[in-house]
Amino acid sequence: MRWNKISDAVVRRLPLYLRVLDEIAKNGSDQLISSQELGNRAGVAPALVRKDLAWFGEFGKQGVGYEVEFLRSELRRILNLDRDHHVVLVGMGSLGVALARYNIRRYRTDESFKLRIVGLFDHDPDVVGRTYECLEVLPITVMDQFVRDNHVKMAIITVPADAAQDVAAKLVSGGVRAILNFAPVKLDVPEDVQVATADLTLELQRLAYYLD
């Protein structure tokens, strides 16, 4: 069951809550957490925490709070993080290499991290064949077949702006349904494909607004 009417603003905050609960679980400390504390640690107003979670069910008890382990496993289930997802990364420039290393190592060392990079791609013949964290870089020409064969639904794009749309189209035709895009360009994809833009220049420009 999917909750299609829930706004993306709510969905964006769920991983923040999950991160707080993961930290608490790791430290083996409290078994209960109040919306006040959960909000403070996640950087979200406590009233909004209660409202967000109420979309998905009754997880807390008034005056008692939330059971950490229960809420944690419920959030994992809601976010589909109770199982592995295969991910490909396209574009092995310095940012692509950094992200590949980080994610592959994290997957190996953190059992709650379910996003597994299974393929690395680049168009440059000098880069194809290199190995990062025991994964060999493959040519983009075999990408859509690879995506299909490996049931890949998620991709990270770190190619230059002028190549991103073509890469996205190939990924989508292979079955990818969620893209984290680092290229500074708006991708044109079907409505049922989710794109998260990680355009760091846009973030820096926004921050400049606040400087006098």
Added chain:
Amino acid sequence: MRWNKISDAVVRRLPLYLRVLDEIAKNGSDQLISSQELGNRAGVAPALVRKDLAWFGEFGKQGVGYEVEFLRSELRRILNLDRDHHVVLVGMGSLGVALARYNIRRYRTDESFKLRIVGLFDHDPDVVGRTYECLEVLPITVMDQFVRDNHVKMAIITVPADAAQDVAAKLVSGGVRAILNFAPVKLDVPEDVQVATADLTLELQRLAYYLD
């Protein structure tokens, strides 16, 4: 003059509009753009484009649209991108190196890109002294003095989670007022310091919600 009452949601969209206008200006094409086209190219509903821009003045003419060069220079002024900003980057792991290279090259080749990295920092003695794009990595111990001396108001943090809070405190004490934070931790900073979180794991986890 600052428009303190304008919500961050509005501010976030301004760089999207600016990017579209920059593209048009670069191609030397149209001198006028409708809110319809600006919205389509920026991925924002046209009515919202008009509403966002109206916060800052009357930039368009009904039935005519916006003058590209005028709106572009106004947006640059509003976003404080009509002048250079000094930026430091802290944490020269593979992500830090990738971001440093990208930003320094971009600053050198794109005259409309006003975010200038002037300092690179790391705590590791093996990394201090290395050179990237002709900038030498300095030890974190000299960072707050450097930030003060160079009028640095903006910083990018790419250190591990357990070091990020300490780095942020040092930056703020040196005068930094805007931070782009890649460490997977919520930074505790004074209210007048803006933090943008670029936590890529959170973005990927959010995307997983949309996968069935």
